Amino acid sequence: MAARRATKKPAVSADELKTYYRDMLLIRRFEEKAGQLYGMGLIGGFCHLYIGQEAVVVGLEAAAEEGDKRITSYRDHGHMLACGMDPNGVMAELTGRIGGYSKGKGGSMHMFSKEKDFYGGHGIVGAQVPLGAGLAFSDKYKGTDRVTFTYFGDGAANQGQVYETFNMAALWDLPVIFVIENNQYAMGTAQQRSTSTKDIYHRGEAFGIPGEMVDGMDVLAVRDAGQRAVAHCRKGKGPYILEVKTYRYRGHSMSDPAKYRTREEVQKVREEKDAIDHVRDLLIDGGHATEDDLKAIDKEIKQIVNASADFAKDSPEPPLDALWTDIYA
Amino acid sequence: MAIDILMPALSPTMEEGTLAKWLVKEGDSVRSGDILAEIETDKATMEFEAVDEGVIGKLLIAEGSEGVRVNTPIAILLEDGESADDIGTAPAPAPEATADAGKAAAPAGGSNAPATPIPAAPDPTPDWPEGTPMVQQTVREALRDAMAEEMAADDSVFIMGEEVGEYQGAYKVSQGLLDRFGSKRVIDTPITEHGFAGIATGAAFGGLRPIVEFMTFNFAMQAIDQIINSAAKTLYMSGGQMGAPMVFRGPNGAAARVAAQHSQDYAAWYMQIPGLKVAMPYCASDAKGLLKSAIRDPNPVIFLENEILYGRSFDVPQLDDYTVPFGKARIWREGSDVTIVSFGIGMQYALEAADRLAEDGISAEVIDLRTLRPMDTDTIIRSVMKTNRCVTVEEGWPQGSVGSYISSVIMRDAFDYLDAPVLTCTGKDVPMPYAANLERLALITTDEVIAAVKQVTYR
Numbered sequence: 009m010a011a012r013r014a015t016k017k018p019a020v021s022a023d024e025l026k027t028y029y030r031d032m033l034l035i036r037r038f039e040e041k042a043g044q045l046y047g048m049g050l051i052g053g054f055c056h057l058y059i060g061q062e063a064v065v066v067g068l069e070a071a072a073e074e075g076d077k078r079i080t081s082y083r084d085h086g087h088m089l090a091c092g093m094d095p096n097g098v099m100a101e102l103t104g105r106i107g108g109y110s111k112g113k114g115g116s117m118h119m120f121s122k123e124k125d126f127y128g129g130h131g132i133v134g135a136q137v138p139l140g141a142g143l144a145f146s147d148k149y150k151g152t153d154r155v156t157f158t159y160f161g162d163g164a165a166n167q168g169q170v171y172e173t174f175n176m177a178a179l180w181d182l183p184v185i186f187v188i189e190n191n192q193y194a195m196g197t198a199q200q201r202s203t204s205t206k207d208i209y210h211r212g213e214a215f216g217i218p219g220e221m222v223d224g225m226d227v228l229a230v231r232d233a234g235q236r237a238v239a240h241c242r243k244g245k246g247p248y249i250l251e252v253k254t255y256r257y258r259g260h261s262m263s264d265p266a267k268y269r270t271r272e273e274v275q276k277v278r279e280e281k282d283a284i285d286h287v288r289d290l291l292i293d294g295g296h297a298t299e300d301d302l303k304a305i306d307k308e309i310k311q312i313v314n315a316s317a318d319f320a321k322d323s324p325e326p327p328l329d330a331l332w333t334d335i336y337a
Numbered sequence: 338m339a340i341d342i343l344m345p346a347l348s349p350t351m352e353e354g355t356l357a358k359w360l361v362k363e364g365d366s367v368r369s370g371d372i373l374a375e376i377e378t379d380k381a382t383m384e385f386e387a388v389d390e391g392v393i394g395k396l397l398i399a400e401g402s403e404g405v406r407v408n409t410p411i412a413i414l415l416e417d418g419e420s421a422d423d424i425g426t427a428p429a430p431a432p433e434a435t436a437d438a439g440k441a442a443a444p445a446g447g448s449n450a451p452a453t454p455i456p457a458a459p460d461p462t463p464d465w466p467e468g469t470p471m472v473q474q475t476v477r478e479a480l481r482d483a484m485a486e487e488m489a490a491d492d493s494v495f496i497m498g499e500e501v502g503e504y505q506g507a508y509k510v511s512q513g514l515l516d517r518f519g520s521k522r523v524i525d526t527p528i529t530e531h532g533f534a535g536i537a538t539g540a541a542f543g544g545l546r547p548i549v550e551f552m553t554f555n556f557a558m559q560a561i562d563q564i565i566n567s568a569a570k571t572l573y574m575s576g577g578q579m580g581a582p583m584v585f586r587g588p589n590g591a592a593a594r595v596a597a598q599h600s601q602d603y604a605a606w607y608m609q610i611p612g613l614k615v616a617m618p619y620c621a622s623d624a625k626g627l628l629k630s631a632i633r634d635p636n637p638v639i640f641l642e643n644e645i646l647y648g649r650s651f652d653v654p655q656l657d658d659y660t661v662p663f664g665k666a667r668i669w670r671e672g673s674d675v676t677i678v679s680f681g682i683g684m685q686y687a688l689e690a691a692d693r694l695a696e697d698g699i700s701a702e703v704i705d706l707r708t709l710r711p712m713d714t715d716t717i718i719r720s721v722m723k724t725n726r727c728v729t730v731e732e733g734w735p736q737g738s739v740g741s742y743i744s745s746v747i748m749r750d751a752f753d754y755l756d757a758p759v760l761t762c763t764g765k766d767v768p769m770p771y772a773a774n775l776e777r778l779a780l781i782t783t784d785e786v787i788a789a790v791k792q793v794t795y796r
Contacts, residue, residue: 040369044388047345049407054349059370077543111576120575127542128575132566138532139567142539149495149521149545172532179527257370263348265381271372278370334577335611337635 018228022296028070028227029287030305032062035086036284037313038095039258042085042102045317046262051102055116058086060257063283064189065090067230068157068250071238075152079127079140080159082117083189083256087159091124095312099320107323111330134160134167137186141173141247144184155183155241163194165208171215174247178215181246185237186212188249189224191256196268209251219249225281255281339419340389341410344398347376347383354378355403356411363421365393373412374400389414394421456715456750460665464622465654472655477647479621480510480586483628484548486658488518491546494632497524497533498550498587507552508588508647534560534585538568541581541637548632551587554603554641568637569612584631586640589617590682590732591769591780593645600769602733604681607639608709608742614663615710617641619684621651623707626661634663643682664711668720672702675790676720678743679730680706683781686762687730690786699794709739714746721747725756726793730786735763757793762786 039057046055058065061083069090072078080087088098093109101108101119109119117131127143130136140158147154164170165188177184188208192199205211209219218240222233230252237248255277259266266274291297344354355377361367367387374385394415398405405411415421474482488494495518500507502515502525515523526533530551537547551557557564564585572580591600607615614636618624624642631638653659669684670691679687684705691701702720706712721727727747729740740761747759765779 037369040386040388043386044345047347047385047407048343049346052349079539109576110574110578113576114574118574120571120578122578127539127579128571130567132562135535135562135567138535138563139539139542142536142541143543144539145536146540146543146545149540169531169535172527172529173536175527175529176532176536259383263351263378263380263383265383267381271384334573334575336614337572337577337580337582 018290020228022291022294024070025287025291025294025296026301026305028066029284029291029302030309031066031069031090032227032284032287033305033309034095034312035062035066035089037309038089038099038316039085041313041317042099043258043262045099045103045320050321051116052104053115054082055102055262056083056260057258057262058083058256060277061189061191061224061254062086063227063230064187064224064252064254067227068187068234070227070231071234072157073238075125075154076238077125077127077143077147077154077156078159079136079143079156080129081133081136081161081164082129082131083161084117084119084129088119088121088126091121091126093121093124093126095316096319099316100323103320103323104325105320105323106326106330107319111334112326113330113334134164134169136160137164137167137170138173141177141182141184144177144182145180148181148183153183153242153244155185155238157185157187159187159189161194162188162190162192162199162203162208163197165211166194166202171211174212174215174217177247178217181244183241183244184247185234185241186217186247186249188251189254190251191254193256193260193268195260196264196266198268207251209249212249217247217249219251222250222252224252224254225277225283225286227283227287338416339394340391340414340416342373342412342414344405344407344409344411345376345385346407347378347385348380351378351407353404353406356398356400356405357382359396359400361393363393363396367391367393367414387414389416391416394419456718459713459716459719464626464661464667465656465659469654469656471652473650474621474653475648475650476618476621476624476642477508477510479625479653480628480642481512481514483625484511484632485514485517487629487632488514488522493544494546494548495522495524496548496550497526497537499526499528499552501525501550506550508644510642510647511550530556530559531563534563535567537583538563538581541568541583542571542579546632547583549583549585551585553599553644554587554589555599555601557585557587557603564637564639565610565613569610572636573612580635581637582635584628584638584640586628586631587642588644588647589641590643591776594771594773594776596771597768602731602764603639604641604709604731605733605737605739605742607641608712608739610710612637613710614638614708615641616663616708617681618707619646619681619705621649622653622659623661623667623705625653626659627663627707629658629660630663633660641681646682661707663708664713665707666713666716667705667707668716669703669705670701672700672724674700674724675726675728675794676702676704676717676724677728677730677786677790678704678706678717678740680709680739681732683730683732686781686783686786689783690790693783693787694790697796699790699796701790714743714750717743717747718750721751722754725754727759728762728786728789728793729759730762730781732764732781735761735766738763757795760789760793762789
């Protein structure tokens with residue numbers, strides 16, 4: 009992707025670049041650690057890692073403001089870290105401990121933070137799409153200009169409720185940004201085997217919803233597209249679609265051997281398009297940071313991630329009476 | 338310090354696996370993300386990636402080894418400045434302190450529900466003070482008034498559904514609401530139950546109090562994932578942080594001659610779901626009082642109405658703010674020989690049966706549950722302790738019916754008081770037929786309730 013990097017000097021400050029580098033690295037190292045804890049049996053059940061897709065949430069969070077909302081599927085750890093949730097609380101939820109965001113009762117797929125306007129963490133493919141539009145509905149109803157980032161994948165894009173939601177979101181001018189995180193595989197099914205259209209965002213045209221394709225391995229491109237989408241929604245012009253082309257390096261979940269694609273395909277993306285390497289190059293080549301500066305960031309991230317793992321191991325399991333709480337408000 | 342690389346668990350059920358192949362050798366430098374080995378799990382062959390950076394100091398398990406237990410050290414990774422010679426002298430890492438973490442602590446006691454002691458005395462408070470003036474109202478009007486009063490009291494309450502606004506409600510329940518509250522709060526939706534149930538649930542997460550009208554509950558089948566997986570479970574899944582204060586309401590059960598897909602009672606379905614509350618009123622005063630309570634409830638409420646009952650008139654107390662609490666059954670008539678328990682339109686058969694049984698000298702106590710979750714089983718048990726017999730009446734199917742649950746509760750809590758088996762009167766175990774004669778046969782009838790009572794009273 010050298011060609012991509014050479015095309016033009018990006019409009020971004022050194023501090024912003026460093027922040028993006030840091031935030032993306034936090035997600036990657038956190039996810040690697042989660043994978044390790046899963047291997048040790050400390051995390052159970054389903055665990056869907058976000059490695060490879062980091063630029064999507066970090067770029068879009070750079071376009072978000074206080075009070076904007078976000079909601080996503082079960083591949084949600086990256087979204088939580090990007091919106092500022094505490095890595096300790098996220099990791100402790102993964103290990104099913106009382107210190108987790110859902111007191112250990114939600115797990116990897118079901119975490120929430122009212123404080124950070126993060127509305128989950130939903131395990132049924134596509135179900136978060138009408139929920140996200142509903143959050144946007146609540147903002148419009150209350151007369152705020154806040155927007156809701158509603159993330160879903162290329163797999164979810166084939167669920168009927170997505171199009172039911174497109175229709176109502178357009179009909180009612182809901183301030184919702186539909187973010188299609190197209191990592192090109194719906195579990196093991198490649199997009200061309202599951203989806204009649206090449207570019208999924210075009211499906212919005214049938215509902216009068218504008219959209220665009222975004223390079224999801226370029227955090228600056230994602231941020232810029234996010235800003236366009238946010239501006240559109242804040243002005244009351246209704247929904248907007250961003251189809252963000254990205255790639256997941258790991259399997260669909262921990263138990264997926266990913267035999268539906270070649271090792272070379274994965275390796276090629278990692279070597280040529282990696283979003284973190286991209287920002288790293290921008291920082292070094294632009295003279296914004298030295299190798300030592302980045303090493304210091306790496307070290308800080310390693311400490312944060314290790315601390316989260318320690319917290320997640322040390323936090324007690326929920327008390328047994330927690331079985332019976334939080335069923336009714 | 339050297340790091341032990343452990344045999345990983347690579348699926349939710351893996352306990353051991355085969356180390357099929359090493360892709361690194363001793364002395365190789367590895368970065369995080371590099372593939373170290375191929376491991377065969379109980380499901381597939383997986384690639385195992387490095388997490389930490391370093392140099393492979395020693396491979397502890399030969400490739401091809403089978404039955405390698407999860408968490409067995411399989412290699413040693415050296416960090417900066419270490420050499421393979423250090424391996425022997427490095428202190429062995431302490432065993433994982435949390436090795437037991439995956440084991441759930443033993444549940445306290447063997448019961449899956451809190452123990453039920455002798456039932457509490459029923460709440461003796463009457464539904465309205467003595468001397469309250471009454472007015473005749475249809476169930477339809479009572480429901481409309483309940484919504485109008487709550488919408489007037491709380492700006493965050495709104496109604497959405499098919500034909501609720503300009504059409505004035507497919508069954509005219511929302512009549513007049515659009516004129517009074519405007520299109521911001523009385524929202525006509527497209528025919529898209531799955532979608533608008535989800536949007537309403539999201540709006541509830543966002544702090545509003547939606548009333549979702551399903552034209553009938555048959556169509557809510559399209560939306561049942563949002564009702565159960567999103568609305569009912571989120572409070573629990575979020576550790577109490579956020580839930581869905583909302584009402585899903587509409588006509589439920591058989592109307593008349595609309596055949597199989599439009600004639601179904603969902604009481605037993607929704608009653609099963611922790612996180613939902615379920616109300617199923619019979620008369621107009623309960624329709625009003627329960628719906629007002631439902632709208633104010635901080636939880637998702639399934640509110641099951643009945644098309645045939647919409648047009649029936651009942652006395653409704655003339656009070657400024659009349660509510661009926663959830664979980665409090667109503668004893669419609671007291672009796673000593675048998676307890677008849679019902680709810681919703683089943684009450685019509687229960688009450689008719691009680692009238693006719695009285696002519697035969699059988700005194701039936703008739704209980705209207707009003708809400709199925711929470712269910713006032715205390716009132717049922719106290720009544721059965723008095724009458725020693727019980728018949729349940731509902732329109733739904735027999736297998737997994739509300740009555741079968743009630744029957745199990747009575748067996749558990751009042752077994753020694755029973756003089757006869759509990760009988761459940763239900764709809765027949767068939768899809769609803771269209772033909773008039775067959776439809777009559779499929780539905781529960783007053784005669785069947787009477788026959789059941791005579792059976793348990795040995796008359």
